[in-house]
Amino acid sequence: MKDLGQRVLDGEQRAIAKMITLSENNSPEAAREMKVLHPASGRAQIIGITGVMGAGKSTLVSELAMEYRKMGKTVGIIAIDPTSPFTGGALLGDRIRMTKLTEDEGIFIRSMGTRGMLGGLTSAVYDVVEIMDAAGKDIIMVETVGVGQAEVDIIKIADTTVVVLVPGLGDSIQAIKAGIMEIADIYVVNKADRPGFDRIMAEIESLVDLTTEAGKRSIPIIPTVAKTGEGIAELRASVDEHLELLNGTNEFQANRRRRYEAELIEIIRKRLMNLIFDESIFKERIEGLIDQIEAKEKDPYSAAEEILSQVLK
Amino acid sequence: MEGKIRVLVAKPGLDGHDRGAKIVARALRDAGMEVIYTGLHQTAEMIVQTAIQEDVKVVGLSLLSGAHMTLFTDVTRILKEKGMDDVLVLGGGIIPEDDIPKLRESGIKGIFGPGTPMDDIVSFIKENVEE
Ligand SMILES: Nc1nc2c(ncn2[C@@H]2O[C@H](COP(=O)(O)OP(=O)(O)O)[C@@H](O)[C@H]2O)c(=O)[nH]1
Ligand SMILES: [Mg+2]
Numbered sequence: 001m002k003d004l005g006q007r008v009l010d011g012e013q014r015a016i017a018k019m020i021t022l023s024e025n026n027s028p029e030a031a032r033e034m035k036v037l038h039p040a041s042g043r044a045q046i047i048g049i050t051g052v053m054g055a056g057k058s059t060l061v062s063e064l065a066m067e068y069r070k071m072g073k074t075v076g077i078i079a080i081d082p083t084s085p086f087t088g089g090a091l092l093g094d095r096i097r098m099t100k101l102t103e104d105e106g107i108f109i110r111s112m113g114t115r116g117m118l119g120g121l122t123s124a125v126y127d128v129v130e131i132m133d134a135a136g137k138d139i140i141m142v143e144t145v146g147v148g149q150a151e152v153d154i155i156k157i158a159d160t161t162v163v164v165l166v167p168g169l170g171d172s173i174q175a176i177k178a179g180i181m182e183i184a185d186i187y188v189v190n191k192a193d194r195p196g197f198d199r200i201m202a203e204i205e206s207l208v209d210l211t212t213e214a215g216k217r218s219i220p221i222i223p224t225v226a227k228t229g230e231g232i233a234e235l236r237a238s239v240d241e242h243l244e245l246l247n248g249t250n251e252f253q254a255n256r257r258r259r260y261e262a263e264l265i266e267i268i269r270k271r272l273m274n275l276i277f278d279e280s281i282f283k284e285r286i287e288g289l290i291d292q293i294e295a296k297e298k299d300p301y302s303a304a305e306e307i308l309s310q311v312l313k
Numbered sequence: 314m315e316g317k318i319r320v321l322v323a324k325p326g327l328d329g330h331d332r333g334a335k336i337v338a339r340a341l342r343d344a345g346m347e348v349i350y351t352g353l354h355q356t357a358e359m360i361v362q363t364a365i366q367e368d369v370k371v372v373g374l375s376l377l378s379g380a381h382m383t384l385f386t387d388v389t390r391i392l393k394e395k396g397m398d399d400v401l402v403l404g405g406g407i408i409p410e411d412d413i414p415k416l417r418e419s420g421i422k423g424i425f426g427p428g429t430p431m432d433d434i435v436s437f438i439k440e441n442v443e444e
Contacts, residue, residue, distance in 0.1 A: 013365050014368075014395075014397075017365055017367065018368055020368065087343050089341070089345045089346050090347045090348065091348050091350060092349045092350065093350045095350070095363065096352035099354075099359065102351075102363060103359060108366055109366055110366060110367065115317070
């Protein structure tokens with residue numbers, strides 16, 4: 001049988017799926033195969049979709065995917081849901097809204113849990129994007145609930161980030177406060193069929209007015225009813241327009257460079273963390289150091305320096 | 314390597330509610346598994362396609378109506394055709410005694426009737442998933 005990497009390049013579904021699992025599990029084989037895949041990546045258009053739980057992101061992703069399929073493009077979807085910090089388990093339910101896509105061979109959907117810090121969600125998502133890209137998907141969408149730094153980092157993978165808001169949740173101001181608005185390239189006001197639509201439109205418009213620098217692009221606001229597909233064609237056009245705009249400037253390259261920089265840092269961070277916290281030699285050391293810190297025999301900085309100097313030897 | 318057990322919980326067929334499937338899905342999540350839940354009205358083809366993409370080790374099928382024989386065995390047959398015969402397939406619901414041997418023969422390893430304690434399902438999965 002051919003190598004896994006080669007089978008991914010051929011676009012074989014099972015190979016793509018296996019490769020993603022290896023990467024999620026931090027397998028050494030994943031690192032090996034990623035070396036094969038990287039040269040073939042970089043062609044896909046990457047779209048990040050974020051917003052609160054229940055905003056209609058999965059429904060929107062499903063409709064947008066069909067819109068791109070109509071244009072003959074292939075689509076990869078990464079749907080991320082939170083892992084329970086208590087049990088390590090996760091209920092990944094985004095596919096409920098994507099059943100229309102299941103039997104289309106031109107679409108590959110993967111659900112992911114955020115898993116633990118040390119597992120490194122971000123680096124796994126970088127890999128999964130690269131795997132789907134190398135497998136030849138034209139469009140890659142990443143859906144994530146917009147809370148926490150990890151999620152904001154994930155969204156930095158995207159060429160275009162869509163922030164989804166809805167009427168009546170009273171969370172738009174919270175989203176602004178949480179810094180989520182700063183990452184938007186496009187706002188979607190979904191559930192435009194629901195009461196409170198005018199109000200949230202006005203809120204976002206005034207926010208965009210307030211934050212747009214003179215002479216700069218003002219962030220588009222697209223109303224949608226994802227449930228019926230209304231506004232999806234407009235959203236698709238707006239996403240592609242944003243990419244075109246990027247392509248015309250140095251921003252696109254700068255974006256991608258930022259992504260590779262973040263990815264490199266993430267891989268190094270993960271390797272170092274694993275080296276320190278997974279190796280049993282250090283485990284005992286760390287326990288001992290914590291004892292000493294607790295007994296005030298040592299301060300945390302000196303303890304950290306001790307570990308680091310041993311790692312870097 | 315820090316693997317997690319990934320399970321697809323699916324509700325094939327056309328009958329109406331998925332309360333049971335959801336209870337199982339939540340119990341498996343609480344046992345530390347990653348549960349992909351796809352909702353109602355899944356065809357056998359959709360279930361297999363999802364199992365492939367999500368690279369699950371386990372497929373749990375929930376069924377209420379009498380149509381389980383063909384639906385269950387369709388899933389195992391298509392899984393085999395696609396080379397996914399290492400996946401552990403479980404069935405839950407009201408299943409007549411007489412059908413159980415045939416289901417087992419078709420590749421459904423675990424069969425759980427109504428009222429099976431969740432712990433039994435969890436430990437069955439943990440014992441039977443190939444590492
Ligand atoms: N009224 C209305 N409901 C919608 C719309 N879009 C999605 N929904 C519903 O909102 C709920 C949550 O949708 P989902 O896509 O799962 O949201 P997510 O959690 O952001 O991925 C579902 O019941 C959808 O059917 C819309 O435009 N209008
Ligand atoms: Mg969702």
